[in-house]
Amino acid sequence: MSSPPAAAVQQRLSPHAEPAQRTGAQIVWEVLTREGVDVVFGYPGGAIMPAYDAMPAYPIRHVLVRHEQGAAHMADGYARASGKVGVAIATSGPGATNLVTGIATAMMDSSPIVCITGQVPSSALGSDAFQETDITGITLPITKHNYLVTRAEDVAPALHEAFFIARSGRPGPVLVDITKDAQQGFARLEARPPPRSLRRRPMPEPTSDAIARAASMIDAAERPLILAGQGVLASASSALLREFVEKTGVPVSSTLLGLGGFPASHPLSLGMMGMHGEAWVNASIQEADLLIALGMRFDDRVTGKLQTYAVHAKKIHAEIDPSEINKNVRVDVALPGDLRRTLEALLPAVQPRTRKPWIERIAARRAEAARRDVQSLPSGGKLFAPHVLHDLWRLTDGKALVVTDVGQHQMWEAQYYKHDRPRSLITSGGLGTMGFALPAAMGARFARPDDEIWVVAGDGGFQMTACELTTCAQEGIKLNIAIINNGYLGMVRQWQEFFYNRRYVATPLRSPDFVALAQAHGLTGLRVTRREEIPEALERARAEPGTVVVEFRVEQEDSVYPMVPANTDLRDMIRRPQFDGEDT
Amino acid sequence: MSHDSAFAIPQGRSIAQTLIVYVEDRPGTLNRIVSLFRRRGFNIDSLTVGRCERPGVSRITVVVRSDDVTVRRLEANLYKLVNVISVEDVTHSSSVTRELAFVKVRAAQDRRSELLQLVQTFRARVVDLGQESIIVESTGTQEKLDGLIDVLRPFGILELVRTGAVAMLRGPGTGAQQEQTESDDGVAA
Numbered sequence: 001m002s003s004p005p006a007a008a009v010q011q012r013l014s015p016h017a018e019p020a021q022r023t024g025a026q027i028v029w030e031v032l033t034r035e036g037v038d039v040v041f042g043y044p045g046g047a048i049m050p051a052y053d054a055m056p057a058y059p060i061r062h063v064l065v066r067h068e069q070g071a072a073h074m075a076d077g078y079a080r081a082s083g084k085v086g087v088a089i090a091t092s093g094p095g096a097t098n099l100v101t102g103i104a105t106a107m108m109d110s111s112p113i114v115c116i117t118g119q120v121p122s123s124a125l126g127s128d129a130f131q132e133t134d135i136t137g138i139t140l141p142i143t144k145h146n147y148l149v150t151r152a153e154d155v156a157p158a159l160h161e162a163f164f165i166a167r168s169g170r171p172g173p174v175l176v177d178i179t180k181d182a183q184q185g186f187a188r189l190e191a192r193p194p195p196r197s198l199r200r201r202p203m204p205e206p207t208s209d210a211i212a213r214a215a216s217m218i219d220a221a222e223r224p225l226i227l228a229g230q231g232v233l234a235s236a237s238s239a240l241l242r243e244f245v246e247k248t249g250v251p252v253s254s255t256l257l258g259l260g261g262f263p264a265s266h267p268l269s270l271g272m273m274g275m276h277g278e279a280w281v282n283a284s285i286q287e288a289d290l291l292i293a294l295g296m297r298f299d300d301r302v303t304g305k306l307q308t309y310a311v312h313a314k315k316i317h318a319e320i321d322p323s324e325i326n327k328n329v330r331v332d333v334a335l336p337g338d339l340r341r342t343l344e345a346l347l348p349a350v351q352p353r354t355r356k357p358w359i360e361r362i363a364a365r366r367a368e369a370a371r372r373d374v375q376s377l378p379s380g381g382k383l384f385a386p387h388v389l390h391d392l393w394r395l396t397d398g399k400a401l402v403v404t405d406v407g408q409h410q411m412w413e414a415q416y417y418k419h420d421r422p423r424s425l426i427t428s429g430g431l432g433t434m435g436f437a438l439p440a441a442m443g444a445r446f447a448r449p450d451d452e453i454w455v456v457a458g459d460g461g462f463q464m465t466a467c468e469l470t471t472c473a474q475e476g477i478k479l480n481i482a483i484i485n486n487g488y489l490g491m492v493r494q495w496q497e498f499f500y501n502r503r504y505v506a507t508p509l510r511s512p513d514f515v516a517l518a519q520a521h522g523l524t525g526l527r528v529t530r531r532e533e534i535p536e537a538l539e540r541a542r543a544e545p546g547t548v549v550v551e552f553r554v555e556q557e558d559s560v561y562p563m564v565p566a567n568t569d570l571r572d573m574i575r576r577p578q579f580d581g582e583d584t
Numbered sequence: 585m586s587h588d589s590a591f592a593i594p595q596g597r598s599i600a601q602t603l604i605v606y607v608e609d610r611p612g613t614l615n616r617i618v619s620l621f622r623r624r625g626f627n628i629d630s631l632t633v634g635r636c637e638r639p640g641v642s643r644i645t646v647v648v649r650s651d652d653v654t655v656r657r658l659e660a661n662l663y664k665l666v667n668v669i670s671v672e673d674v675t676h677s678s679s680v681t682r683e684l685a686f687v688k689v690r691a692a693q694d695r696r697s698e699l700l701q702l703v704q705t706f707r708a709r710v711v712d713l714g715q716e717s718i719i720v721e722s723t724g725t726q727e728k729l730d731g732l733i734d735v736l737r738p739f740g741i742l743e744l745v746r747t748g749a750v751a752m753l754r755g756p757g758t759g760a761q762q763e764q765t766e767s768d769d770g771v772a773a
Contacts, residue, residue: 140616141623145666148611165666201663323660326653 024152045091048118072102077440082447093131108430152185215349231295232261405461435464630748690740
């Protein structure tokens, strides 16, 4: 994309002796530039045209998506890959409503994005005008906050506040809806407008008494477990967590979104907890005498049936959002506040310890579970999805940024790709949004231009936002895309197998020829049907300068194990059938 | 506003909890508050909103049926709304709580004096006197109004409206005493 002439930009950004008159549309881009935005993802339309018309004078790249849902996911992926605020822009009406799934996704996973939407002129508000929709009303429960801006002079304060709110505290999405006349009107742009009447609150902090009680509980515990969530990543506490773990000898399990917050290769790392968590993790949670929850929210996919969850354990809960404390699980010590500061306070208060019997007990469970693992079973020439993820991890040396979609492949990725570094996995956890991976990875590309990025998606989810492959080609974005194709909506099929007597209703799925689809975009497409073909395909994808789509035709009716059925005791796991000697 | 609360873990006794909430007087603020109660499954007994001593600020008194742990979570959720300035739980504080009711009662000539006597006993006022009906105005606690309505019912209640409770702390303390001072730490959540 061509950038504007440097002189024009310089003139535009130069400090003025007097605050200059600008249009609301110009102010939008001025504020974005001030906030450090260098890329936005969007789609133009009538009510946002004044803003688009003003855009070329500013040093901001625009990525033209094929559907606004993709724009929101791209902003989200950018935010998760960088920790900065991602920006999506759309017109009123259908443009705005198409953002909704992406906004809800960002809300559930605490991802900081700002969505800017055009709105019909303020004189037409409430008249059911063409492409009018009450987007602030619609997004009220799925944003941290939103604004309806009807005057040019309100554009800058609202946008600055939006960025502040999106990134502060527990991050999340903010939407700013700007009427067409507010974009066209004139206002003075102050050099640095002070935040309006936004009342700011001190970050909550744990009391020293709570820290002391938590520390003595940790010192006294014989079977403690850390539950590490996304808060570890959001607060950049990975190094601090490691120090804490090595001092206290407490093993760490992770939520799906917490993966990478503590190195998977560390001897005290146990892996993922919950519905598709490792068997030894779930068993240990049920046996633990203390759970130390760090930046996580006891989601139902983590706890299973609440009445039977960790009944022997006292619970310590460190969490930035006080409304999460005592929501699902009653806790004994609440440590509200920024996790980094909480860990800084807790670290000197705990005693150095080892917990050999407890660690050995978990290790024995782990060894037993390994025998059931598909990696230990003969493949008989067949291609299992876990093989693909395992080999991808090996070949990339665990150093790629993996962006997954939602379903079976997502769980296999979490189990078989060992994440050692923070922000090396991006996935839709809370909302479970199929179609997330491709656009999220495209957004992540702008945040991490030099990193190897792999999209891992199922055949179903990929088709939900496959139109963005065209965007990928137009923008010259390099991604490696692995489509795990089993010809089913696999996770739903698995539930049908387990809980609906194998009635595979509406789950068999026909796909386009993915290789031809890639080629139709001028991209490279590869197909893998046997395990021994995996390395060559992966290497070729990595070597190509452009985006490569690799379709893996995997076993159609494999399931994710272990599985804790919804709302049951974590010990009630469905395990992979043990190999009985027959090569089936 | 009954709502099956599948979210909350049962913990302790549900009682009427009274919160005083100061909010920025902006379009949509009340919508945000009510939407929060709805989607989190909190049961509103009553909600009143109006101006207060500070310009640009509205004061909401909300009564919810909840236990003491859940109401802490409600308070934390309210603080997540950007337009909420402060929340004060006055349930266990010494406070004055009142609501106002209008009751339009059938007032046939032969029972009128009996009716007026009852109104006087309750220290209520007659604010409209018609041929066949009167309007009784009464201010008091929820219990007092319940009692008044009970004794008026046999006469035939034609129409009834209650404002919901408003509350104020006794003594020099104010409902806004926990409001935080400016700080750069940011919105808590």
